[in-house]
Amino acid sequence: MKKTSKQVQLSKGGIPSLSERMAWFREAKFGMFIHWGLYSILGRHEWVMNRERIPVKEYEALAKKFTAEKFDPKAWARLAKESGQKYVALTTKHHEGFCLFDSKLTKYTSVNSPARRDIVAEFVEAVRAEGLHVGLYYSLMDWHHPDGANCLHDLKARKRFVDYTHGLVREIMTNYGKIDYLFYDVPWPLKPNGWDSTKLNYMVRSLQPQILINNRSGWGVEGSLMPEDFDTPENSTRASADYRDWESCDTLNGSWGWNKADKEWKSVPNLLGKLVSCAGNGGNFILNVGPRGDGSIEEEAISSLRGMGDWLKRNNNGESIYGTERVNTEWMNFNPHGTSATAKGNTMYWHITRWYGKELWLGGLQMKVRSARIVSTGEKVKFKQTFKPTERLHLYDLPVNPPDKDMTVIALECESKPSQRLGAGHVWVDGVQ
Ligand code: GLC
Numbered sequence: 001m002k003k004t005s006k007q008v009q010l011s012k013g014g015i016p017s018l019s020e021r022m023a024w025f026r027e028a029k030f031g032m033f034i035h036w037g038l039y040s041i042l043g044r045h046e047w048v049m050n051r052e053r054i055p056v057k058e059y060e061a062l063a064k065k066f067t068a069e070k071f072d073p074k075a076w077a078r079l080a081k082e083s084g085q086k087y088v089a090l091t092t093k094h095h096e097g098f099c100l101f102d103s104k105l106t107k108y109t110s111v112n113s114p115a116r117r118d119i120v121a122e123f124v125e126a127v128r129a130e131g132l133h134v135g136l137y138y139s140l141m142d143w144h145h146p147d148g149a150n151c152l153h154d155l156k157a158r159k160r161f162v163d164y165t166h167g168l169v170r171e172i173m174t175n176y177g178k179i180d181y182l183f184y185d186v187p188w189p190l191k192p193n194g195w196d197s198t199k200l201n202y203m204v205r206s207l208q209p210q211i212l213i214n215n216r217s218g219w220g221v222e223g224s225l226m227p228e229d230f231d232t233p234e235n236s237t238r239a240s241a242d243y244r245d246w247e248s249c250d251t252l253n254g255s256w257g258w259n260k261a262d263k264e265w266k267s268v269p270n271l272l273g274k275l276v277s278c279a280g281n282g283g284n285f286i287l288n289v290g291p292r293g294d295g296s297i298e299e300e301a302i303s304s305l306r307g308m309g310d311w312l313k314r315n316n317n318g319e320s321i322y323g324t325e326r327v328n329t330e331w332m333n334f335n336p337h338g339t340s341a342t343a344k345g346n347t348m349y350w351h352i353t354r355w356y357g358k359e360l361w362l363g364g365l366q367m368k369v370r371s372a373r374i375v376s377t378g379e380k381v382k383f384k385q386t387f388k389p390t391e392r393l394h395l396y397d398l399p400v401n402p403p404d405k406d407m408t409v410i411a412l413e414c415e416s417k418p419s420q421r422l423g424a425g426h427v428w429v430d431g432v433q
Helices: 018-028 056-065 073-082 117-131 154-176 197-207 266-279 298-321
Strands: 028-034 087-093 133-139 182-183 244-249 283-289 338-344 348-350 360-363 369-374 380-386 393-395 406-412
Touching: 018 087, 018 133, 018 244, 018 360, 028 073, 028 133, 028 244, 028 298, 073 087, 073 117, 073 298, 087 182, 133 154, 133 197, 154 360, 154 369, 244 266, 244 298, 266 283, 266 348, 283 298, 298 348
Parallel strands: 028 087, 028 283, 087 133, 133 182, 244 283
Antiparallel strands: 338 348, 348 406, 360 393, 369 380, 369 406, 380 393
8 A cells, every 4th residue: 555654654663562561650650740831920720821711812922921940850850759759741732732842833832932941851851860751741622723623613724733733742752752651631622533543642652652641632432542541530539440550630739730829738648648549449640730930849839749758768658559559448438547558469558547546447358467567667566357257357556656647557468369348238248238
């Protein structure tokens, strides 16, 4: 068959299998999301252009104020590392349409702003230098491009806009070396076949054979090759189907882009609880930072992230997160202790944010426990297992105060793979929950 210049060829080596490509991501568990753009100059949430109906011309003028004078990608990457995050993803273009990279297809870029910098290039280099994996976010929806909305009904507009989209994605997948992860966002107003998503992602994979692609270039639409590699629940740690990889994205306060009036910072134990819940359900947790317009990061954000990093590094609490697997527990909605559990092989890590003093009980265990220890102190814990015959674990002679102020982890070394069943009734009747 004759090849047109537009056809994409797969790289010689072909595409590694899903589990090969996923290996680092499944181990990593925790990443950093960064939302930065012109909206950060206003400091009123990244949807400000739409929510306040700012006309394109007026909004565009913000590009002249994009100086990025405090943009320090090395500091961002170091912060991610100190926070225990293993990868970082940056918004290369959010819904506002402003590109943080050099482009041959538009002048609406950071390189043409007073900053005169290719933010993506500097970001990628800094993240790589810290030994972290590199992620790029790209919003398909575009409020700035003249065809960004009327591409829905006007076929010529659609052709122009889809070519533009494929062209920009090609640029970010070509100009910055190896990219580990691509996070598409909001496919409004087209459906996957409108975007030509199959071809788009075929191109991405031909340029970056090892890349992981999220599910937002067309969710599960019949007949398409979607939903790509991993699911992306937002502000929720609900697991995807057990044959799907997933990552929950969340914010430190209530918005992704910098919002100077939003002071509702989530506490460190709350954020750790989300991380545990993701890991225990077989997913990852990517936590967002929204730098100010000048590129600096608020103290509150830094201290929440450092708090998480301290906990992860503190005497190996990280052992209960990195490389853990989906654990077969009956999810603890009515859970007295605060959070849930993760597992690795036959070890179950029980995460506790509410400490009751010298004794603790855990119900529903289906396996025998061989030994128990407090992860952050290494201290052995005494225990007894009773009731049918393993369902009631009683830990005793524990320290009166929580050994770890944010969240204490107890590792239970078990005889078989950890599993817990509770159900709604007080006991299980065979075959009835
Ligand atoms: C959304 C929002 C957006 C944010 C994103 C992060 O869909 O539109 O502003 O970038 O979620 O997942």
